[in-house]
Amino acid sequence: MKKHLNALALIMVIVLVVSACGNNNGNSNSSPSKASDPATTATTATTATTETPDSNKKVEFKFFSNNPDRTGGQGLAEQKLIDQYMSENQNVKITVETLSPDPQFQDKLKIYNASDNVPDVTMMWGQKRYLDPLVKNNALVTFTKEDFAGQGFIDAAFDSFTLDGKIYGIPKNTDFLVLFVNKKLLADNGLEPPKTQGDLFKITEKLKGTDIVPMALDGRDSWPLALLFDAVVARQSGGFDLYHKAIDRTGSFNNPDVVASAKTIQEMVKSGMFGEGFLNLDYGGARNLFGQGKAAMYLMGEWEMGISSDANFPEDVRNNMIVIPWPASDDGKGKTTDLLAWFGGGYSVAAKTENSAEAKKFAIWLFKKENWAKTVWQNGITFPAQNYDEFKTGKETQVQNDLTNILGSATIFSGANSQDLFSTSTAKSYLDAITEMMASKSTPENFAEKIDAIADKSYKEMNP
Amino acid sequence: MVASMFNAGVLRRTILVLGLLIIVVLQLFPLVWLVNFSLLKSGDFFGSDVLKWPNPFQWVNYKNAFTLGHVPAYLLNSAIVAAIVIVVTVIVSLMLSYVIARIQWKGNVVLSGLVMVCLIVPIYSTLLPNFFIFQKINLIDNYLSLILPNIAFLIPISVFIFIGFLQTTPRAIEEAAVIDGLSLLGIVFRIIMPISKPVIASVGVLAFLNTWNEFIMAITYISSDKYKTLPFSLIQFTGQYASNYGAQFAVMTLIALPSVVLYMLFTDQITNSLTAGAVKG
Incomplete structure (x- = not known):
């Protein structure tokens, strides 16, 4: 009896493993086919952006951040600006999802991408290896440099978020x-x-x-x-x-x-x-x-x-x-x-969501210099990828001033x-x-x- | 002669006590360390002292845990999930193991084989498929998306433990009950359930500990604050680079507390649960 049971268990295991592999193959085959169908997704993206959003329409979208601590650091800057945007635009509600540490965040983003569920605005890393899977899946909206004209961005900052000449993310820090x-x-x-x-x-x-x-x-x-x-x-x-x-x-x-x-x-x-x-x-x-x-x-x-x-x-x-x-x-x-x-971190906006256009509007607003650049500098949080000279308060610490000098006197950037x-x-x-x-x-x-x-x-x- | 024998006895006893003492210290040290560091400033961590007297006591860590770490809300979520998981797991696995252990029918072998196979399915391989399924049927970001997979992973091991127990209990009572006209469900719930109380306690504790500490499924399936469980409090204090270690230790102390209390109350059952399935497989 026991022998039979063992044999059966073994067979079940093999069947299970084999079928699991089969499923995996099926999945990996199906995702490129999804990606190789850009025509439909591209059109949905463009219709979303050309739609003129009704200003009184209730809009709700999600902000996916890798800073769970909303009382300090970049989490504080994000939250302050999100709250400000919501009070200025009463019809907009932004919910924040946070996840840390970064590898877990990146894994979850992969899952969201695989299920066509990328949050409207998400933390993004400006490297090909992170951007590529999302870009291939047509999951991200593109920006142009004109979107940020006059906001004092360091020109090279967009490079790491640019793939094939298109900008897929907004750099937030100079590191x-x-x-x-x-x-x-x-x-x-x-x-x-x-x-x-x-x-x-x-x-x-x-x-x-x-x-x-x-x-x-x-x-x-x-x-x-x-x-x-x-x-x-x-x-x-x-x-x-x-x-x-x-x-x-x-x-x-x-x-x-x-x-x-x-x-x-x-x-x-x-x-x-x-x-x-x-x-x-x-x-x-x-x-x-x-x-x-x-x-x-x-x-x-x-x-x-x-x-x-x-x-x-x-x-x-x-x-x-x-x-x-x-x-x-x-x-x-x-x-x-x-x-x-280098300019590692930034934000991207999802292309396939209902409120993609509104989210893009928010992302562009977020990087007006009096928003992100001013907030992070004056709270001593980080170095923006934008010029922050006009936001100096004179109360900077020795460390902050030294860093400004190092950045200001650098002639060659890697x-x-x-x-x-x-x-x-x-x-x-x-x-x-x-x-x-x-x-x-x-x-x-x-x-x-x-x-x-x-x-x-x-x-x-x-x-x- | 007598003296030396006496000495030998004392010596043996001393060695035994010393040995046990070392084990006690080794066992208790992590807990003491946890509580100690939960009262320190983050800047005191990684210093050269193994233990450090907090000066002053940083009760603010606990305050932060409660307010910024959302401990009360997340604790409630963890409790809800754990309670449902325990009840359902116990009832379902008890019924299932009764079928496998006591009833002779064609599908028995297949059924027990299936349960055995489920023992070896790794959680990680189920994350993505489950995410897709939950997404499709609108269960994502919901208590059920934590409860269902937790139950699924606990049933095989619980059935294993129950079968081990049932095979060692005599059938005489059940036979008598059948003669007196008790139905099948009646046997399970009015005869088997009362006599397997100790095993139910072990399975319950096992289910509790597993669900309480579960994190990977929670971060995959849960995204809104409303349904987050206790381990999320911990990452609430993780910065992108350095973290608020003091508050993290305070949260860990709070998370560990129910488990420690439970362990103290159910020491026997937990030890039994580890051996219950091992008697006869």
Whole structure:
């Protein structure tokens, strides 16, 4: 009896697995066929936009955000503006759905896209790997630069949201990599903020034997490591062309500058610049290390500018924070005015929803400079992708002013960081390769060859 | 001689007590740590201290959990979902396992095979298909979109446990009841149900813990605040980069509390539920 039961169970399992696979194939076959039917969807999109919306008609649409905390940060800015729009347009009701962390958000967006249910306005990442599936499904409305004329957008900001010459999203922030410095901690040890990469090694040498970690680095998430790699490569090669070209295959990562950069980074690790076990230090850990005054420097993006007003940290640490660009190369080839800056986040508007036209109107309103740019700057939330000079209050913190200077004096912008340019499946192997290199598990030469092969694979995946 | 024997006894006892003490500390430490850190500022996290005396106590974390984290509303949702899931799971699986364990009919083998197969279906493989189905029949973003899949995933394991129990109970009472003219449903609910109370408690606890901690289905099927369950309170304090750790720990303490209390009340049943199905498969 038991034997029969087992046999039967086995058969059922096999049947189930096989049928499940069959279903999957069916699904994946059906979605391209849906996408290859742009005629119908395109017409629905255009009729939606040409329709003149009745101003008294009740309009309800959904705003999908990755900021669950609506009382601080970008969640606060979003909510403030949404509330303002609703009070100015009594017929409009905007409901907010939030989901975090980002991978979960992106998964849910995929599900929404697969079921033709993309929320009217959604947080979007300006990289081909995120935009492509939605664009292929005709799920997003397009914008033109005229929609935002006079709003002070940095021209390059739209690049990452542009596919085949069409704009599918509105960039919301300017992100750039900087070095936060606790100047008192350095001064107490007879040191000054670093001007060249050589200074970084001197600081590390001098701080040896103290409890102070020279530079707090979030090594657990591998993306900050890739930013560090970009910064060092840029200084070594004197610009950002190297990785741009390597990824679009007009150049190669198998390059002496990449090998030399990897060598420099490995030396940094060996000298103890990032402290013991930095590969196990996560985002909050690295941030707190610096905030508690246990690290002299902190490598992070400009979005951490709120750290100097975070009441969770002691005042004498907060009052001594300054921000400097990543130091120049020792030979002067890589200057501090070459800035690793990118425009990652933004919003897109769904094309297939009932109130698509109204949602688009809201999105354009949201990015009037007196709305988004003013709100995020004056609340010290982030750097808008728009000019914010006219909204300066004079009450900016030292950190904010330093950041403004760094951005203002930059002459060359990278436009994107390397990891964002890889395809979905290869981005992870790229980050893993960098982590491996920093853990000294691969030689600089092997590392260069490895990431070049990954770049090749990525290119083939993105341009079949 | 006597003294050394006495010493050996004491020594053995001391070692035993010490060993048990270490286990107690290891078991309790995460809870103590959780409560301790729920009273600290976010800036105190990741420091060099394992435990830190809160100075001053950050009760504001709990206040934030209740107001900004919507703990009361989400708690109610979790309770509603858990209660329905437990009741339905217990009744349905009890009836199903009675059919499989006691009634001889043609489809028996197929039926028990089906239940066994369901044990190995991973939740993740059902997310997308379920989303489509719920979307079609308008069940998305609804209590039912949490209740139905939770029940579906709990039935196989509950049936497994019930069958294990039924196979060890003698049929004499049921035979007597049939002779006295009790109907089939009567047997299940007036005879089997009372005698399987301990097993029902274990299944109930198992269903509660599973539903209470369930998150992946909730974030997939639920989008409006009205139906969100407790784990959502936790991500309410997740920033895009750094998070409000203090408030998150406060929420975790609040979420863990019902489970801990339940565990204390039903320790025996929970341990039984782990072994009940193992006696005879």
